[in-house]
Amino acid sequence: MYQNKGETPLLHIFIDADSCPVKQEVYRVASRYQLEVTLVANSRMQVPSDQRVTLMVVHGGFDAADDWIVEHAGTRDIVVTADVLLADRCLKKGALVVGPTGKPFTEQSIGSAVAARNLMAELRSSGEITGGPPPLKKQDRSCFLHQLDAMIQSIRRTHPADCG
Template sequence: MTGTPQAIEIFVDADACPVKAEIYRVAERHGIKVFVVTNSFLMVPNDPLIERVIVGSGFDAADDWIAERARRGAVVITADVPLAHRCVSAGADVIGPTGKPFTEASIGMALATRNLMEDLRAMGDVTGGPKPFSARDRSAFLSALDLAVVRLKRAGFPSGAP
């Protein structure tokens, strides 16, 4: 890498994200820009560090917008496994809302599991949904996001704060 690395940025796949408030807190503490990406209007805090991005209603429009900007030094928050795969491949740190990181080592299994579950649902097998989001998930997410930001800062990526 030549020159100064780009500032750390957080990209949020926002439509079904249960941890937006936690993301805003971590971003404020570290002075990091957050892009809240959605297909429709969504309330975000009135803060210069937080930018709402409303994309078109096309299939995967939000995913495409995020994936095009994913890079080393970016943190992507999503539960969408195909989007996570695209972002991990681009070098971004990717964290699910439960705090589970998607990594090069884990993304293949996550994709395979997702595809299997999709096939089972298509055949009519009852597979149940995800378990309810818990306080423990929220806490694990906060810890994982803070750890990712600290790791990136230690690797030389600036926070973007003056």
């Protein structure tokens, strides 16, 4: 589990940051709960000047950021990503995972999410589908905030001594 300071494993939020549209929402929620946030990206980006927010720039290929997140995320952590394969790997490590639209990835839903992802990739490669996901709506951001808050509360109820 990734720890910036101290020796006690604390609830930590990891963001798959290169194309994450809800970074500002994560900053607000993390600030309210005084949680540490690590953005993991393949290139530099601007982050708030807050000691609890860290940018980890990784190099080494297409999945380097994903690999870093999987290596450091654990059972008292939340991962924010739209990447279904990364979500699957993080769930196997015991982390809670939420997508930018607020949809949680769970052990029960990940299998069908991986299958749908593979189907869409096949349709895109054959040219039957072009473009990416639709832009986030205000309702998506609201759902994300609600789900992130619920996940934090769940971890705090399960591990109250570890949550600061």
